[in-house]
Amino acid sequence: MKLIMENWRQYMNEEDEEVIELTTDDQKAKAAALETLVFKGPTPNTKHHRSFGIFDDGDLVAMTRVNLRPLSSWKKKDDDYDKVSVLDPVAAISATAVNPTHRRRGFATKLKKHLQGEFGSLLTGTGPKSHESMARINLKLGFKPVLRRGKNTQYFWSSGEEEEED
Numbered sequence: 605m606k607l608i609m610e611n612w613r614q615y616m617n618e619e620d621e622e623v624i625e626l627t628t629d630d631q632k633a634k635a636a637a638l639e640t641l642v643f644k645g646p647t648p649n650t651k652h653h654r655s656f657g658i659f660d661d662g663d664l665v666a667m668t669r670v671n672l673r674p675l676s677s678w679k680k681k682d683d684d685y686d687k688v689s690v691l692d693p694v695a696a697i698s699a700t701a702v703n704p705t706h707r708r709r710g711f712a713t714k715l716k717k718h719l720q721g722e723f724g725s726l727l728t729g730t731g732p733k734s735h736e737s738m739a740r741i742n743l744k745l746g747f748k749p750v751l752r753r754g755k756n757t758q759y760f761w762s763s764g765e766e767e768e769e770d
Contacts, residue, residue: 666711
């Protein structure tokens with residue numbers, strides 16, 4: 605048992621593949637394919653988005669996409685919109701997808717932690733297409749539920765650092 609635990613600790617401490625921004629057409633196509641695989645449908649319009657991913661042996665195994673205009677997709681400007689807009693998120697996580705063959709390795713957590721280092725505040729949601737672990741991961745990383753609509757929950761995270769105005 606001791607040997608198993610030592611091997612497990614060694615495995616967990618190994619450096620995972622780096623999170624990189626997906627900027628090339630090939631990388632973006634791989635991200636769209638992964639989203640289609642995981643969510644069983646086409647990738648929505650990605651205008652005003654940045655994507656990040658993790659590769660394993662040259663294959664994109666996990667990706668996340670953030671919307672840099674986080675509230676622009678709200679179709680109805682209602683009370684719920686007002687509750688979220690007052691938070692003024694810098695970006696919204698539009699999707700996080702992990703290849704089913706690579707789940708339970710911490711990739712979704714690693715991607716979200718990377719985004720927390722990139723952006724001062726984030727909005728993210730869970731809904732019918734979300735993997736059951738996403739709500740747990742959001743809470744573990746300090747995201748707070750701020751809005752529930754039907755089967756969807758919006759979560760908000762902030763670094764707590766206010767940007768100073770000149």
